[in-house]
Amino acid sequence: ILNHRDFGETDLLVTLFTKSFGKVPVVARRAKMPNSKFSSGVQLLNKVKVSIGRGRNLDHLNECEIIDSFQIIKSNLTLLSKGLFSSELVVNFIQDRTPNIQIFNALEQNLNNLETQKNIDQSMIWFQLQLINVSGVFPEFMVCINCNENLKRKDHVFYSEIGGINCDNCINVNADLYHGVTILEDSLGFLRHIQRVIRSSKPYFFDKYLDDNTLNDLNKFLRIYLTYTAERQMKSIKFLDLVN
Ligand SMILES: [Zn+2]
Structure with missing residues (x-):
């Protein structure tokens, strides 16, 4: 429900x-x-x-x-807010009457993890990344969006509008961007790992340990990117639902 x-x-x-x-x-x-x-x-x-x-x-x-x-989720406000946020994302990102077994399983797994309080933060992040991927808006983290050069291993500013990062040489190319968020080197390393996993489309079991710093950083990035894409996504979902 x-x-x-x-x-x-x-x-x-x-x-x-x-x-x-x-x-x-x-x-x-x-x-x-x-x-x-x-x-x-x-x-x-x-x-x-x-x-x-x-x-x-x-x-x-x-x-x-x-x-x-899911009685444990419902008896704990923090877990409940995470559970409701997950289902709200499905409402906003997935169009009506189109089977989506991957996201169905991902939501079920995420709720089970919340209920058993197993790696909650990791689970929420993995769920959101799968949703972004299935929605076709998974960003580019390996190369510069403008010149395609490999990005250096350091902190970078990510822009939601272009779905990626400009390298230092191209930093002034999109001067009009403002949905920027700094992503730390370690978080980018993790996101590149996920990007490789997704591209290989091999079965993947998310069991990576992430320290608090990286978790906070990833959550900050996801909040900004999901808010930005949800606004665009919701318009297209409403349109799709309207014409179907
Ligand atoms: Zn570049």
């Missing part, structure tokens, strides 16, 4: 993220009524098994059985 909102007096419009059909909006009829059979099932972040009835305009929920309600 990615999110839900009021739909008339008694119903909820629920966004499901399904393995087979991708992101699907469904109406949970009378879900706001006391003793509704859906009230506990459609809680945010729940992993559920559902049966859906086809409607003329909107499909509706027939059955909703909880498989995992």
Whole structure:
């Protein structure tokens, strides 16, 4: 359950993220009524098994059985905020009714890691990087965006607008850029490692240890880059959903 909102007096419009059909909006009829059979099932972040009835305009929920309600996440504000942030990203980055098994598995894995409190920060970062990759906006960290020369092993300023870094020789090429963020040498080393992994498209198990400094730095970069791309992405998703 990615999110839900009021739909008339008694119903909820629920966004499901399904393995087979991708992101699907469904109406949970009378879900706001006391003793509704859906009230506990459609809680945010729940992993559920559902049966859906086809409607003329909107499909509706027939059955909703909880498989995992992630009680530990929901009892801890920090974990909850991370869980909700993850599902919000899927809402914003993934278009409706398009199966996306990679992100489905990535979200499930991330929620499981939050629930078992296993490498939470690493898990959140890996989830966000996978989402960026699947959305087709994974940046370039190895070479200069302008001249294609290998970047030196040092701190660099990353610009969201160009999805990469200008080397020292090209630093004045894009003087009008302002979504810049400094990425530290160690963080860039890690991001290059991920870029190689993604390009090789081999199965990859994220188990890399990252120190606090690198984690903070990566989080700062992701915050800025995701905010920037989400704004552009949301417009294109809305357009895609509109025409499909
Ligand atoms: Zn250059």
